[in-house]
Amino acid sequence: MCTNGINTGQFEQMIEQIDDHIKLERRWAHNLAHQAEDAGFETAGEKLHAAMSALDDIRALLDDAKEALEDDAEKASGVTVKLV
Secondary structure (H helix, E strand, C coil): CEECCEEHHHHHHHHHHHHHHHHHHHHHHHHHHHHHHHCCCHHHHHHHHHHHHHHHHHHHHHHHHHHHHHHHHHHCCCCEECCC
């Protein structure tokens, strides 16, 4: 569905692609954090855990963006085109 020149379905898929990418990076940060801690690099492990937390925050913001997109599309004044 397009609203005000934006294909909201594709837009939501692009947000989901970003989320998938961030999820993968979080997994890598998690693995590296444990490797660092197991090797005695506690400070590096702490920093990587902090990075994981920041990536969790980013994913939450992306969820918020998807919800906001739906809300904005419902409120949008303009042309809406639906595929029939």
